[in-house]
Amino acid sequence: MKDMDGLPRKDPDGFGMAMDEGNEKGDRKCSCDHSGCVFLLVMGEKCGKILKRKDIMSTSEFQVHRSARDCIRRSTRNYGKLLTWKNGNITKEYLRKEENEMLVQKYKDMLAGKSVIRELSEFATARGQEIGYENVFDYSLGNPSVPVPQAFTDEMIHMLTDRESNALHGYSPSLGITGVREAVAASLEKRFGLPYRKEHIFMASGAAGALAHAFRLVTEPGDEILTFAPYFPEYGPYVNLTGAVLKVVPPDTESFQIHFGKFEEMLTGKVMAVLINTPNNPSGVAYSAATLRKLADLLREKSAEYGHAIYLISDEPYREIVFGGVEAPCVSAFYDDTIMCYSFSKSLSIPGERIGYVAVNPRCRDAETMVNMCGQISRGTGHNCPPSIIQLAVAKVLDQTADLSVYETNMEILYRELVDLGFTCVKPGGTFYIFPKALEEDARAFCRKALDYDLVLVPGDTFGAPGYFRMAYCIATEKVERSLKALRRFVEETYR
Numbered sequence: 037m038k039d040m041d042g043l044p045r046k047d048p049d050g051f052g053m054a055m056d057e058g059n060e061k062g063d064r065k066c067s068c069d070h071s072g073c074v075f076l077l078v079m080g081e082k083c084g085k086i087l088k089r090k091d092i093m094s095t096s097e098f099q100v101h102r103s104a105r106d107c108i109r110r111s112t113r114n115y116g117k118l119l120t121w122k123n124g125n126i127t128k129e130y131l132r133k134e135e136n137e138m139l140v141q142k143y144k145d146m147l148a149g150k151s152v153i154r155e156l157s158e159f160a161t162a163r164g165q166e167i168g169y170e171n172v173f174d175y176s177l178g179n180p181s182v183p184v185p186q187a188f189t190d191e192m193i194h195m196l197t198d199r200e201s202n203a204l205h206g207y208s209p210s211l212g213i214t215g216v217r218e219a220v221a222a223s224l225e226k227r228f229g230l231p232y233r234k235e236h237i238f239m240a241s242g243a244a245g246a247l248a249h250a251f252r253l254v255t256e257p258g259d260e261i262l263t264f265a266p267y268f269p270e271y272g273p274y275v276n277l278t279g280a281v282l283k284v285v286p287p288d289t290e291s292f293q294i295h296f297g298k299f300e301e302m303l304t305g306k307v308m309a310v311l312i313n314t315p316n317n318p319s320g321v322a323y324s325a326a327t328l329r330k331l332a333d334l335l336r337e338k339s340a341e342y343g344h345a346i347y348l349i350s351d352e353p354y355r356e357i358v359f360g361g362v363e364a365p366c367v368s369a370f371y372d373d374t375i376m377c378y379s380f381s382k383s384l385s386i387p388g389e390r391i392g393y394v395a396v397n398p399r400c401r402d403a404e405t406m407v408n409m410c411g412q413i414s415r416g417t418g419h420n421c422p423p424s425i426i427q428l429a430v431a432k433v434l435d436q437t438a439d440l441s442v443y444e445t446n447m448e449i450l451y452r453e454l455v456d457l458g459f460t461c462v463k464p465g466g467t468f469y470i471f472p473k474a475l476e477e478d479a480r481a482f483c484r485k486a487l488d489y490d491l492v493l494v495p496g497d498t499f500g501a502p503g504y505f506r507m508a509y510c511i512a513t514e515k516v517e518r519s520l521k522a523l524r525r526f527v528e529e530t531y532r
């Protein structure tokens with residue numbers, strides 16, 4: 037039974053009613069009734085209407101039936117406001133209580149789903165203590181293995197010796213040090229031909245920090261962000277803890293480019309941003325110009341159809357690790373509403389220094405406002421004012437990288453061996469990852485068996501591509517070569 041607001045009436049028995057409904061515009065309401073407690077969840081303009089209701093009573097804030105709680109949880113996770121009525125008066129106390137509880141619960145729930153990559157890496161370390169780490173073929177973690185460029189070290193020494201300490205160790209302005217933002221913009225303009233200025237640059241704590249700002253810039257809780265499998269598993273918490281919802285487009289396993297058929301099906305009006313990572317962790321594949329052109333055309337078409345921008349968030353920590361003869365075009369050149377998220381972690385081998393930036397495409401609508409908004413977002417996330425000394429040091433080596441050639445050497449050795457052993461594998465165009473098909477359907481079982489040969493591999497399930505596995509070959513070439521014997525023994529003794 038519905039009343040004039042379209043809301044379900046209070047259950048005449050005051051017992052166990054829980055509802056969750058929405059309309060196609062995205063307005064959402066939830067009504068839960070148990071033992072005289074009524075909760076309403078509404079969003080947008082509907083709120084005003086419901087505030088006028090006087091006939092709903094809430095007795096005890098703590099006598100809430102589980103189904104009602106679940107209903108509230110489910111709804112408030114995705115949508116707006118929860119209002120409760122107590123003797124005809126609205127009280128927000130219960131809302132605060134529920135929100136806190138949900139927040140804490142969210143992190144508690146995450147304890148059960150710890151990073152598989154981290155766990156495997158911890159396993160490798162523990163095994164190393166037993167048999168010597170040199171005997172563990174640890175392909176788990178994407179931690180760069182090459183030294184930082186000498187120019188970076190020299191600049192740090194020079195600054196520590198010659199510059200005034202407060203300038204090095206004091207707070208940075210919240211958008212980043214002005215001279216550093218200018219230098220980043222000039223370097224991007226020179227390299228990619230887009231008219232970047234400091235107003236388009238926000239300095240952030242690595243790619244993770246940059247992405248945390250990008251997601252919050254363009255989504256409200258409940259909005260969807262699409263990404264493509266295989267994908268970096270940390271995107272799950274990065275996105276979902278903002279309140280937005282990460283949805284994953286299944287992979288095109290032939291090429292690990294984009295599966296446009298599946299993508300189009302999932303690109304509904306709820307999608308506010310599409311998140312890509314090229315060259316890609318874990319496949320190692322760089323999206324081609326043809327892929328990026330098709331992606332941009334589709335986003336323009338759908339933005340016009342839905343009447344709102346669909347932003348492209350381009351996660352680019354591996355931009356500089358591209359192998360000979362491979363095309364890895366600049367994403368921002370294809371689509372105006374692109375937010376580039378860059379990190380120096382891999383290109384300079386400085387992941388521990390936590391430095392990167394957001395570069396909003398100068399042609400993006402409201403680009404300068406968005407950069408200013410990043411400064412406000414930081415106030416909430418605590419990712420504000422990245423270390424001054426590291427900003428100053430990277431600004432001096434913007435057009436340099438560590439010697440990254442070892443990654444290509446390692447890739448060639450592994451790729452040749454894997455193909456020789458009968459693995460199906462797309463040849464990586466960059467990064468320091470390779471993503472072959474496992475020799476049995478269950479990649480988790482495959483990776484578990486590999487541990488018997490002290491080969492630490494990561495199952496593709498973690499990356500949204502079951503049946504595959506990742507090897508992070510950012511290790512010494514000598515160790516890659518020694519691992520081939522173990523790999524061959526593993527395959528021959530287990531699968532032949």
Ligand SMILES: Cc1ncc(COP(=O)(O)O)c(C=O)c1O
Pocket residue numbers: 178241242243244245268313317351353379380381387391392
């Ligand atoms: C695809 C991808 N995005 C983001 C990150 C996070 O990078 P950072 O350490 O710069 O925050 C990583 C780190 O491995 C990554 O592989």
